[in-house]
Amino acid sequence: VIESSGQTRQQAAVRNGVRIMAISKTEIEKLAKLAKLSFSDEELERFTAEFDEIIAFADTINQSIEGGTEQIRNVGARVVSFDDLRPDVVVPSLPNEKILSNVEGYNGFFSVERSKK
Amino acid sequence: MRTGISELAIRLRNREISAVELTKAYIGAIEKQNPALNAYVHLTFDTALKAAEQADEMLKEGDAPLLCGIPMALKDNICTDGLETTCCSKILKGFKPYYDATVWEKLKKQGAVLLGKTNMDEFAMGSTSETSCYGAPLNPRNTNYVTGGSSGGSAAVVCANLAVYSLGSDTGGSIRQPASFCGVVGLKPTYGAVSRYGLIAYGSSLDQIGPLANSVKDAAIVFDAVKGVDKRDQTSVDYDYGSSLAECLDRDIKGMRIGVAKEFFDGINPEIKSKIEEAIKLFERNGAVIENISLPALKLALPVYYIIACAEASSNLGRYDGIRYGYRTSSYTSIEDMIVKTRSEGFGDEVKRRIMLGTYVLSSGYYDAYYKKACLIREEINREFDAVFEKCDVLVAPTAPNTAFPLNYKGASPVEMYLSDICTVPVNIAGVPAISVPCGEDAGGLPIGMQIIGRRFGEATVLQAAYFYEQCAGKVIGAYEGGAGI
Numbered sequence: 001v002i003e004s005s006g007q008t009r010q011q012a013a014v015r016n017g018v019r020i021m022a023i024s025k026t027e028i029e030k031l032a033k034l035a036k037l038s039f040s041d042e043e044l045e046r047f048t049a050e051f052d053e054i055i056a057f058a059d060t061i062n063q064s065i066e067g068g069t070e071q072i073r074n075v076g077a078r079v080v081s082f083d084d085l086r087p088d089v090v091v092p093s094l095p096n097e098k099i100l101s102n103v104e105g106y107n108g109f110f111s112v113e114r115s116k117k
Numbered sequence: 118m119r120t121g122i123s124e125l126a127i128r129l130r131n132r133e134i135s136a137v138e139l140t141k142a143y144i145g146a147i148e149k150q151n152p153a154l155n156a157y158v159h160l161t162f163d164t165a166l167k168a169a170e171q172a173d174e175m176l177k178e179g180d181a182p183l184l185c186g187i188p189m190a191l192k193d194n195i196c197t198d199g200l201e202t203t204c205c206s207k208i209l210k211g212f213k214p215y216y217d218a219t220v221w222e223k224l225k226k227q228g229a230v231l232l233g234k235t236n237m238d239e240f241a242m243g244s245t246s247e248t249s250c251y252g253a254p255l256n257p258r259n260t261n262y263v264t265g266g267s268s269g270g271s272a273a274v275v276c277a278n279l280a281v282y283s284l285g286s287d288t289g290g291s292i293r294q295p296a297s298f299c300g301v302v303g304l305k306p307t308y309g310a311v312s313r314y315g316l317i318a319y320g321s322s323l324d325q326i327g328p329l330a331n332s333v334k335d336a337a338i339v340f341d342a343v344k345g346v347d348k349r350d351q352t353s354v355d356y357d358y359g360s361s362l363a364e365c366l367d368r369d370i371k372g373m374r375i376g377v378a379k380e381f382f383d384g385i386n387p388e389i390k391s392k393i394e395e396a397i398k399l400f401e402r403n404g405a406v407i408e409n410i411s412l413p414a415l416k417l418a419l420p421v422y423y424i425i426a427c428a429e430a431s432s433n434l435g436r437y438d439g440i441r442y443g444y445r446t447s448s449y450t451s452i453e454d455m456i457v458k459t460r461s462e463g464f465g466d467e468v469k470r471r472i473m474l475g476t477y478v479l480s481s482g483y484y485d486a487y488y489k490k491a492c493l494i495r496e497e498i499n500r501e502f503d504a505v506f507e508k509c510d511v512l513v514a515p516t517a518p519n520t521a522f523p524l525n526y527k528g529a530s531p532v533e534m535y536l537s538d539i540c541t542v543p544v545n546i547a548g549v550p551a552i553s554v555p556c557g558e559d560a561g562g563l564p565i566g567m568q569i570i571g572r573r574f575g576e577a578t579v580l581q582a583a584y585f586y587e588q589c590a591g592k593v594i595g596a597y598e599g600g601a602g603i
Contacts (some may be wrong), residue, residue, distance in 0.1 A: 054423075057535065098439070104445070112455060
C-alpha cells in the first residue's frame with residue numbers, strides 16, 4: 001500500500017498525456033488550516049499550481065531504486081533504554097523576566113486584544 | 118593572498134596592530150561597502166569595539182587563544198544574547214535572544230570580535246539568499262549575481278573582506294553552495310560535531326553550523342574552536358579528534374583513495390565538470406588512487422531531503438504564533454485568527470511553501486507514503502555512503518551544478534530551484550562532513566566550487582585533501598582586492 005499510493009497519484013496525474021492537477025484548491029485550504037496559514041484567492045490560485053509541481057516532485061521517491069523499492073526494509077526505530085537517559089535533576093533555568101523580555105507589554109500575563117464581547 | 122588568521126594572530130601578538138585598530142579597519146570597510154552589498158543585516162559595532170578592547174587586554178596578558186581579537190560575523194539564525202537575531206524573517210523582526218548559541222559562547226570566550234549578523238534566506242530556506250526580508254545580498258565577485266544561499270551574507274562578507282571569517286549553517290548545502298558561488302571555503306561538519314544549541318531550527322536532523330573562511334587553514338582553525346559535545350544539544354557527539362585539525366593539514370596524499378561517483382556528475386554544467394575532472398587528475402598525479410564508484414540511491418536524495426526537511430520545518434516553525442516574541446498582526450477577531458494572520462503576514466512565500474509541504478507529508482493518509490518512506494530511503498542512502506567509505510577515504514564532487522545565478526532570475530520554478538541542490542543534500546542526509554573549496558572560474562569569471570566529502574567525523578582527512586589541493590593549485594581565484602585591506 002505504501003509503495004502504490006504514490007504511484008497511483010502519479011498515474012492519476014497524467015491521463016492521456018494531459019497533466020491533471022494532483023491536488024485541489026479544497027485540499028490546499030484544508031492543509032493551510034492545519035498549518036495555521038491563510039491565502040488570498042489570488043495566492044491560492046498560484047499556490048495550488050506551484051504545490052502541484054512540488055507534490056509531483058515529492059512523488060519521485062516512489063520511483064524504484066535498483067531492484068525496486070521493496071528492497072528497502074524498515075530498519076526499525078531505535079530503542080532507547082531507561083538506563084541511557086540522564087537523571088531527572090532540576091537545574092537552574094533562565095530567569096522568567098529575561099525569557100519574557102520579548103513579549104510586548106508583559107505584566108505577568110500575555111495581553112491580546114479583546115476578542116469576545 | 119589575504120592575511121590568514123594565523124598571520125593576523127602573530128601581528129596582534131607582536132603589537133604590529135591592536136585588536137581595536139583591526140576592528141576599526143573592518144568597521145570602516147563595512148560602512149563603505151555594506152550599503153551596496155547588503156551582506157550584513159544587523160551591525161554590532163559598539164559591542165565589537167568593546168570586545169576588541171577586551172581582546173587587547175587578553176593579548177597583553179599573554180596566552181590568548183588564536184581567534185582572540187579577530188573580527189568575524191555570524192549568520193542571522195545564530196542566537197546572540199541581547200543582539201537582534203531575525204533569520205531574515207519579518208516574523209522575528211526585533212527579536213533579541215536572551216541567551217548565546219553555544220558556538221558564539223565559545224568564540225566569545227576566546228576573544229572573538231563580532232561585527233554583525235549576516236543576510237540569509239528567510240529561515241535558511243533558499244539557494245540564493247533572495248528570500249531574505251531585507252532583500253538579497255550581492256555577490257562581491259560580480260554584483261549582478263546572487264551570493265547563493267542560504268548563508269549568502271556569511272559568504273559575501275568573507276569574500277569581500279568585511280570579516281576575517283564567519284559562521285553559517287548548512288541544512289542542504291547552505292554553507293557549501295554560497296562558498297562555491299563567492300569563491301571562498303565553506304565547511305559543513307559531521308552532524309553532531311558542532312552544537313546546534315541556539316541555532317534557530319529549520320530541519321533539526323540535518324542542520325549543522327560550520328565556518329566560511331578565506332582558506333582551508335582558517336576554516337580548520339574556526340572548526341577547532343567551535344566543535345565539541347554540548348549537554349544542551351542532545352545530538353552533539355563527544356568525539357575525540359585528537360589534536361588540533363589546523364595543525365595536521367600538511368599530509369602527503371600519496372595513497373589516499375578518492376572516490377568519484379558518477380551520479381554527482383549527471384546534469385552538471387560542462388565547464389564545472391571539466392574543472393573538477395582537472396582537480397581529480399591533479400590528485401591522481403600526486404599519488405592519490407582514484408576509485409570510480411556508484412551511489413544509486415543518490416537520485417532519490419533530493420525528494421527525500423525536501424520531504425524530511427519540510428516535515429521538520431513545519432513542526433519547528435509551529436512556535437511562531439505572535440505571542441511570546443516577534444511580529445504580531447495588528448487586527449484580529451479571535452486568538453486563532455491572530456495566530457493565522459500573524460503567520461500569514463510574517464512568513465514569506467518560500468517558507469509558506471515548505472511549511473505546507475511539511476504539513477502535507479505528515480498529514481493523515483500521506484505520512485506512510487511520503488515521510489516514513491523518505492526516512493527509509495534515507496537509511497538506504499546512509500548504507501550506500503557507509504559502503505563507499507569502506508573503500509574510499511574521501512569523495513570528490515562538484516559543489517553545485519551551476520555557478521551563481523543572475524539576481525532576480527525568474528527562469529526557474531520553485532522545484533527547478535530545489536534541483537540545484539543536487540550535489541549538496543546527500544551529504545546532509547547521510548550526516549557526513551564536506552568542504553567546498555574554490556576550483557577556478559567559468560568563462561564569465563564566476564567562481565566554481567569543488568566538494569570533498571568524508572566519512573562521519575572524518576573532518577581531518579577532508580581538510581587535508583582540501584588543503585593539499587589549495588596548496589597545489591595555488592590561489593585558484595585571485596584574492597578579492599578591497600574590504601578591510603588587511
